[in-house]
Amino acid sequence: MIRVSYRWLSVVLMALLAPLTYANVELSTSVQKVVPVLDDSGQVVRRLEAVESVVPEDVLHYTITFTNAGADTVDAGSIVITNPLPAETVYLDGSAFGSGTDITFSVDGGKTFAEPGALKVDREGQSVPAQATDYTTIRWVFKPALDPGQTGDVTFDVRLK
């Protein structure tokens, strides 16, 4: 009984200490499904729904939320969020978004990043401009400082292969 109590105590302590010691920025990821629907004027609009079911060709919308849960302000321009794309998905061109961020992409598994126009891939021995389907990783650099308690989020869409 005593041993069990200690174990639980240590878990609680770690949970309490964790944000105090270093986790000034907390990060969470959530996923929704993008469902195209026709609005009253006959236009196709995107609607985000909870993920009940996903099959190939469905479009997923990921939201990454970052929060300054610490007591100190995080330096301007220092928050860098990196998201490797799940292997079973392809990035949807133009879908990455993040208020106050610079967005770059990688086609080499996250070794190098550049803006879409500057990315090249090797195809049949020739270096050609990369396409959205070549992207492996997305990176957001958040330009403002993040004060304690402040939060922000970035998003992107992929299509399930």
Place this chain on the structure above:
Amino acid sequence: MRGKTLTWVVRFMLLAASAATHGVGTEAGTMISNTATVTFEIDGAPQPPVESAAAVTRVDERIDVAVVSLDGGLPLMSSAAGEATASFEVANAGNGSEGFRLVVDAHVDEGGFDPLVLQSYVESNGVPGLQVGAAGDTPYAQGDAPELAANERVVVHVVLRLPDGVGSQAEGIVRLSAVADTIARAYGVDDPEDAGFPAAGAFVAGAGDAGVGAVVGLSHTAGATTISAEATLRVDGPFVQLSKTALAIDDGQGGARVTSGTQITYEIAVEVIGSGSVGDLLLTDPVPDSLEYVPGSLAVDGTPQDDDFLPRDADFAGFNTAGDTVSVRIGDLPAGAAPRRVTFTTRVR
């Protein structure tokens, strides 16, 4: 309500596009995991990176099938025995393993006759085309749905026979459908004409591979087309087939050397293949200059005939000396009837 209906319409379009341009896709049951990492600095000091918990999504099984006719869009001609084999390919276009019930419908209401369905076979012996027998393809039995992995395809042969009383050039249609077991069980439908097929995107919890959800693909919705394919059976001919053989060669000395005076007995078998019948059939066989007709040698189906021919004799069988031609009026001959055998003897000049 209206919004919901429109949703389906759009999904329909998307599914149609995806089915046409993409393969089967990520396998049912796959876990799609997404994790982000953040690095940051406080007062110029880099802090340890923080990783998010993974957002995990499990891929459900989309139930889809594509049935195509392998007969190239051309009508199947019936063979001499009035039978024909229609071949189809059934492809599992979903992303999981699925059994498909084969449904043959010969009563396709588009005019024409209803072919008689004798038996369907699942190609299984590795030899293209239908083979029947011990080392042949597997006869399909009701309830014995072939199980196909994602993107796997199988060839199905359907053996058909012409019904009686079908005229030449008439056409009949046979349709093969492949109904996914999962959909058949969940919705109580077994035939594409059944009411009760769900809408595209409908979800059946737990019905997919290894307990994932099953999602109804476009092929298994009311009015869908890729669940079935049709083949047209056309009554061909009828065609007259002649085969001439030398039955006996007799050189008069117990041998078969072909020299002057050697007698050669020929048989011409006349039959009609295809379907229907040929009327007023007249057989003429000019005897070449190197041979001469042996008078009184003509017989039809073993019955001797005199040598007189039309118009001098009413039996329409004889030897026309003016044209050196054996002439036999066969008359009406239906397809599939026993061949009429005309025999006569010639002598080498």
